[in-house]
Amino acid sequence: MEVYEVFRRAGHKDPYEHCGAVTAPDPEMALMMAKECFLRRGEGEHLWVARRSDIHAFSGDPAIDIVADKSYRHPSGYRDVVAKRERAIARARELEAS
Amino acid sequence: MTSALVPLLLALGDDELVLGHRHSEWTGWAPHIEEDVAFSSIAQDEIGHAAAYYALASKHLDRTPDEIAFGRSPGEYRNALVCERPNGDWAFTLARHWFYDHAEELRLGSLEGSSDPALAGLATKMRREERYHLLHADMWLKRLAHGPMEGRSKLVEALGNAYADALALFDDIEGEDQALKEGLMTTSSAELRARYQTSITEHLDSVGLSIDAAPHDAEFVASSSGDLIETGENGTSSSRPESSGGRDGVHTKDFDELWEVMTLRYREDPKATW
Amino acid sequence: MTYDEKLQAFNDHIAAGGKVEAEDWMPDDYRKGVLKFIEMHANSEIMGALPEREVLPSAPTLKRKMSLCAKIQDEVGHAQLLYRVAEDLGKPRDAMVSDLVNGRSKFHNVFHYPVRHWGDAALIGWLIDGAALVTQASLRDSSYAPYTRVLKRICAEEQLHLRHGEDITLELASGSEHQRWMFQDALDRWWLAIIHFFGPRSNPEKDLLLRWKVKTETNENLRQEFLDRYVPKILELGFTIPAPVPYLDEASGHWLINDEDIDWEPLEGIKRNDGPETARRLAQRKAMYDDHRWVRDAMTEPVGV
Numbered sequence: 001m002e003v004y005e006v007f008r009r010a011g012h013k014d015p016y017e018h019c020g021a022v023t024a025p026d027p028e029m030a031l032m033m034a035k036e037c038f039l040r041r042g043e044g045e046h047l048w049v050a051r052r053s054d055i056h057a058f059s060g061d062p063a064i065d066i067v068a069d070k071s072y073r074h075p076s077g078y079r080d081v082v083a084k085r086e087r088a089i090a091r092a093r094e095l096e097a098s
Numbered sequence: 099m100t101s102a103l104v105p106l107l108l109a110l111g112d113d114e115l116v117l118g119h120r121h122s123e124w125t126g127w128a129p130h131i132e133e134d135v136a137f138s139s140i141a142q143d144e145i146g147h148a149a150a151y152y153a154l155a156s157k158h159l160d161r162t163p164d165e166i167a168f169g170r171s172p173g174e175y176r177n178a179l180v181c182e183r184p185n186g187d188w189a190f191t192l193a194r195h196w197f198y199d200h201a202e203e204l205r206l207g208s209l210e211g212s213s214d215p216a217l218a219g220l221a222t223k224m225r226r227e228e229r230y231h232l233l234h235a236d237m238w239l240k241r242l243a244h245g246p247m248e249g250r251s252k253l254v255e256a257l258g259n260a261y262a263d264a265l266a267l268f269d270d271i272e273g274e275d276q277a278l279k280e281g282l283m284t285t286s287s288a289e290l291r292a293r294y295q296t297s298i299t300e301h302l303d304s305v306g307l308s309i310d311a312a313p314h315d316a317e318f319v320a321s322s323s324g325d326l327i328e329t330g331e332n333g334t335s336s337s338r339p340e341s342s343g344g345r346d347g348v349h350t351k352d353f354d355e356l357w358e359v360m361t362l363r364y365r366e367d368p369k370a371t372w
Numbered sequence: 373m374t375y376d377e378k379l380q381a382f383n384d385h386i387a388a389g390g391k392v393e394a395e396d397w398m399p400d401d402y403r404k405g406v407l408k409f410i411e412m413h414a415n416s417e418i419m420g421a422l423p424e425r426e427v428l429p430s431a432p433t434l435k436r437k438m439s440l441c442a443k444i445q446d447e448v449g450h451a452q453l454l455y456r457v458a459e460d461l462g463k464p465r466d467a468m469v470s471d472l473v474n475g476r477s478k479f480h481n482v483f484h485y486p487v488r489h490w491g492d493a494a495l496i497g498w499l500i501d502g503a504a505l506v507t508q509a510s511l512r513d514s515s516y517a518p519y520t521r522v523l524k525r526i527c528a529e530e531q532l533h534l535r536h537g538e539d540i541t542l543e544l545a546s547g548s549e550h551q552r553w554m555f556q557d558a559l560d561r562w563w564l565a566i567i568h569f570f571g572p573r574s575n576p577e578k579d580l581l582l583r584w585k586v587k588t589e590t591n592e593n594l595r596q597e598f599l600d601r602y603v604p605k606i607l608e609l610g611f612t613i614p615a616p617v618p619y620l621d622e623a624s625g626h627w628l629i630n631d632e633d634i635d636w637e638p639l640e641g642i643k644r645n646d647g648p649e650t651a652r653r654l655a656q657r658k659a660m661y662d663d664h665r666w667v668r669d670a671m672t673e674p675v676g677v
Contacts (some may be wrong), residue, residue, distance in 0.1 A: 006504025012517035015522075017662035058233075067223045072439035078535035081542070088545035092182020095552070115434075122428060122441045126421030129664030130671065131452045133464075138445035142438045148498055149434040164433045188667050245670035252666065363432035363490055370551060372432040372490070372543055 003052040004030035006037070008044035016048055027051075101280055102273035103159050103214060105176065108166070109271045111151030111203075112177035115167055116353075117198060118144030119360055120185055129188050140195070140231055147224055147320060154216050168364035172349060172357045176272065179344035180263035182353040186256070192242070193256035196235040197264035197298070202228055204294055205267075209293070213281030236301075243305040254307065264341025265291060386584055391517040394460040405581050406516045407461040414454035415472045416480040420654045421447045423487045424496055432490060436540070440493060443536055446529045455523040462516065466668070473658035476643045482565050485646025491554030494544050495562050497537020499602060503569050505530040506598045515585040545609045550676060552610075559606070560614050567616060567629065568639045570595035603627040 001023050007016040019038050024030035030049040039047060071077030121141035128134035152163035159166065180198065185191050206228060209221035241251040268291035277283045302308060315335040361370070373381070379399055385392075392398055421444045428444065431437040455465045471477040482500050487493075512523045544551040568603060574582060574590035581587045603618050604627070616633035620626075641647055646653070 012393070013520060015521055049527070067220070067227050068143065068149055069435070070142070070146065070438070070442070072435065072536060073442055073532070075532060075535060078532075078539055081535065081538060084539065084542040084546070088542045088609050091546045091552075092608070095549075096610060119429065119437075119579035123436070125428060125441050125444050126418075126425035126662045129660060129667040131418070131448060131455070133667075134448045135445055138441050138448070141444075142441050144443070145434060145438050149438075150432070167434050188664050218563070241675050242670055244675050245673075246666070248666040256606060301522065359429045362430040367548060367550065370432075370547055372436055372540070372547075 001025055003047040005055060006030075006034040007048040007050070008034075008038055009046040016046070019043075021052065022049070022077070039092050052078075087092045099124070102277035102280060103217070104155050105272040106277050107151045107155040107217070109176040111148045111155065112165070112175045113181050114144045114151065114200075115148035115268070116177040116277060117177070117181040117194075118142070118146075118148060119356060120181065120183075121191075122193075123185055125189065137191075140234065143227055147227075150220055150224070154220065164364070165368070168273045169368055172354055173347040175349065175353070175357070176347060177344055177349075178263070178267045178269070179342070179350060179353075180260060180267060182344070182349060182356055183260070183263065184352050187252065189242070189256040189285060190259060191253035192235070192238045193253060193260045194264070195231070196239050197257075197260055198267070199228060199235045200298055201264065201267045201294055202303070203232060204290055204297070208283065208285040209280075211284040217282070237334040237343065239301075240305050257302075257307070263343065266345075268294060269343040269345045271345060272318070275346055326372055338343075386515050389585075390515070391520075392486050392515055393517050401580060402586075403461055403586055405520070405584070406586055407458055407463060409581060409586060410454055410458045410461070410516075410519055411463070411468050411476050412480070414451045414458055414468065415449050415477055416483060417454060418451035418469075418627075419472070419479040419483040419653065419657070421451075422656070423483060423485070423649075424493065426487050427490060427493045431489070436493075438536075439536055443497065443533050446533065450522075450526050450529070453526065456520070457518045457522055469580055473654060475650075475654055475659050478643075478645065481568050481639060481642045481647070482562070483653070484642045484650045485562070485565055486649050487492075488557070488561070489554055490540075490560060491544065491556075491558035492562075494537060494540040494555050495558035497533055497568055498541045499537070499606075500561075500569070501530050501533040502602055503566050503598050505534060506594050506601070507570070510589040510594060511587065513585075513588045519586075541609070545611075556611050559611055564616065564635065567595065567634055568636070570598065572636065574629070595629075599627040599629065604656065 002025075004022050004024055004027070005018060006020050006022060008019050009016045018028055020034075022033040022037060024033055031047060034047050034049055038044070046087050118141050121144060124134065125138045125141065126134065128137055148161050150169065152166040155166060156163050180194060183190070183194065183256055203225065206221045206225040210218055210225065212218040212221065239253070241355065242249045244250075268287040269284075270287050272276065272284065274287060278286060299308070378397060381395065382399060382402070392402070424440065424447075428440050431440050455468060458468060459465055468477070470503065472479070482496075482503075483563050485495070492637050505527060508523055508527050511525060512520050514520050514523070525632070541555055544555045569593040576582050579587070582590070599618050603613065606613060616629045616635070618627040618629050621628050642650070
């Protein structure tokens with residue numbers, strides 16, 4: 001018996017998402033088990049199972065600490081856009097007037 | 099205010115800025131798409147680290163981090179030469195990345211005990227982030243060392259070209275005696291260099307490369323596999339300024355070109371907001 | 373089922389709003405059309421990195437240096453996503469990149485032009501990514517499902533690039549006369565190319581990709597959406613839009629450009645991969661690609677010990 005991780009996809013628009021695991025003797029039975037355990041309410045249309053031993057991960061603390069200010073990677077880093085726009089428009093008006 | 103702190107922060111920050119700049123030159127055309135993405139992250143990390151060091155320095159200087167980064171003359175930069183060398187090919191870039199991040203690991207480890215709490219705290223945070231850089235560099239070293247002959251021999255040549263410069267990362271920093279006395283640094287550069295040599299030699303040996311440790315004519319030979327590869331005489335070390343590894347502000351022509359480009363926009367109008 | 377029955381079923385499926393997965397049966401023309409379309413999109417992302425990387429080394433502040441690097445990195449990341457989707461349609465990435473660097477395939481017109489200064493970073497980030505976002509947002513309803521799934525992420529990142537570009541633009545617009553000139557100069561050089569970016573009017577009769585709903589909007593509708601969204605924003609910052617000059621149609625509230633005001637001539641060379649910067653940029657990428665084959669060769673097998 002081996003552990004199989006189960007992934008399901010709700011529809012064409014979504015990616016596969018991990019939803020649980022089953023213990024099974026082979027992939028065929030793992031799929032059957034997963035169908036009953038994870039799709040019986042029609043939570044998705046498609047299933048994947050993958051042997052847990054085939055899944056690789058970084059060992060140790062996986063968190064990559066971010067030291068530097070990388071706010072530019074997120075919309076919240078540009079929250080001041082309204083104020084900046086007003087300032088730029090004011091500058092344009094000032095130049096037009098002069 | 100501690101007078102030895104600022105030169106230390108500048109040496110640390112300048113290494114990161116200049117190497118980050120070089121790394122970012124790969125952005126958009128690295129030899130492999132996923133590696134392009136990876137190297138851009140490493141570049142941003144290094145530039146971000148520079149910004150963090152400069153932010154600490156700016157508290158003691160009447161200058162903003164951007165002024166420190168872009169508003170100094172070339173002779174005021176204290177980065178080690180290894181950081182400013184042109185990227186050359188991917189092999190040199192990887193060899194430098196590997197040498198640099200292993201040096202960084204040692205250096206940050208020693209700075210975690212710094213008597214300056216801000217610097218010590220920063221070193222701890224950076225060291226965690228550097229862990230990924232090390233994984234990345236070690237993965238490539240192993241892969242090329244054990245991979246097809248062409249990549250392996252390019253790596254060997256590149257390691258030879260970068261080695262002497264890499265050791266100069268541990269040249270004395272301006273004001274080092276005082277920095278040691280005040281506990282800003284916990285370990286002398288000379289001591290760190292000795293540890294560094296031991297550690298990288300062991301590491302290279304573990305992937306079947308060995309190193310003849312004479313610093314100025316480094317020579318790499320393949321150890322376990324039995325095939326001997328010698329590096330040529332034309333390594334980049336031949337073009338070093340006399341007895342300078344960069345810490346004294348004496349740089350190569352390549353640095354002057356880098357500086358021209360890197361500070362171009364800033365110098366046009368230092369007072370502007372961008 | 374005969375081929376004709378399969379084709380009929382496929383067409384009915386598409387007409388009813390159905391989606392297609394890589395493993396589904398599809399007519400060869402659909403497969404080829406989608407592959408070519410996504411390949412060109414991927415090519416454009418990776419070629420789009422080149423103009424911006426030319427201004428990256430002179431980025432004026434530490435923050436801009438990092439954020440522009442991150443922005444270009446995202447574009448390269450988009451190429452990664454898109455080439456992967458295209459590969460599943462039957463063409464290996466190496467073949468696609470090889471076709472690209474040897475001038476055998478195409479990429480978007482806007483990446484055939486030179487960049488001059490920081491004003492280009494502002495303009496590309498704001499208006500070119502803005503134009504791309506209008507197009508890509510419409511493609512999120514494409515009939516080819518794997519494409520729509522990567523577009524979700526691509527659009528989210530493009531949205532961010534837009535903010536990044538607008539942020540740079542607003543600083544220039546608020547700054548010195550020289551800074552304002554930088555954006556105006558970039559706008560003068562890029563405007564026609566942005567208008568071209570959406571392409572000439574679509575012909576829904578002839579356009580198989582529209583019929584199969586791989587594309588969901590006509591070129592002219594996308595261009596109109598772009599004009600309505602961005603022209604007022606450009607004008608309120610006090611910049612002057614060069615030819616072809618849009619005008620406000622009071623009745624409809626739309627910013628219009630007359631078809632006859634668009635000079636399509638400059639696009640002709642680009643269609644033949646003969647734009648102002650095409651040869652230089654392709655040669656650069658080809659040199660990097662050819663000189664580093666050994667890197668990719670070292671990535672084909674597990675590490676031997």
